[in-house]
Amino acid sequence: MTYAAAVVRSDGFTPPGPGDFDLPAIGGGTDTFEMFGQTFVLGVTKPMLQLVLAAVLVFGFFYLASRKRAMVPGKLQFIGEGAYGFVRNSISRDIIGGRDFAKYVPYLFALFFFILVNNLFATIPFIQFPTFSRSGMVYGLAILSWVVYNAAGISRHGFFGYLKHQTVPPGISGPMLILLVPLEFMSNILVRPVTLALRLFCNMFAGHLLLILFALGGEYLIFEMSAAYAPVGLLAWVLFIAVAFLEILIQFLQAYVFVLLNAMYISGAISEEH
Helix, strand or coil, rough: CHHHHHHHHCCCCCCCCHHHHCHHHHHCCCCEECCCEEEEEECCCHHHHHHHHHHHHHHHHHHHHHCCCCCCCCCCHHHHHHHHHHHHHHHHHHHHHCCHHHHHHHHHHHHHHHHHHHHHHCCCCCEEEECHHHHHHHHHHHHHHHHHHHHHHHHHHHHHHHHHHCCCEEEEEECHHHHHHHHHHHHHHHHHHHHHHHHHHHHHHHHHHHHHHHHHHHHHHHCCCCCHHHHHHHHHHHHHHHHHHHHHHHHHHHHHHHHHHHHHHHHHCCCCCC
């Protein structure tokens, strides 16, 4: 612990940390189990409910937007069609290609708005918690994406043809393959879901941690420290507001990047050339 951290703690302020993301089970669950040397509490937590709520909100909005389709769209239909067109044209068709993209649009479309709503929960009053700041939630999505793009590649090339497609660089032969094949296998088959998950998780975790720090730190400096610290506390609150608006942009970008990479992985899996 640094000297500055020790002084802060001695004054009564506890900086936020990973423990702030370990939310208790709703209703106070007490059943536990151990895994990997850690004790886990069984029960339904806030992020679990947020996953369900996000799915209901996404389905409900687009159901209402498409329920009464018309040649001249109303406001809700116009927004829904614009949102669908963004994923269909700007991500699916542009990345996967005009011949194969249509079958993957429903998955990429649902994935984008499901992630976006869960990310936006971090800035919605009375929720204010990013679902994907819990790594387990993100790894579930990453594994699903891993299954989808590998299944697409196996369907196109066959199992062994797909392995060759993903692990043997074109134009390379001889002893170099002994080095390159394991590296390509690790990069294209094993590591991708991990990096895909970590990118989303770390951005949501770090952004929310920063917001907690500015909000609680500013409150402590204004109300608990001497008046000399009040301007610094007010500055912390100004930064809190600025970072909150920046987080909205990051929340959108992280949903976009996650789905964009999914489209790129699918495109690479089904392409005829490596």
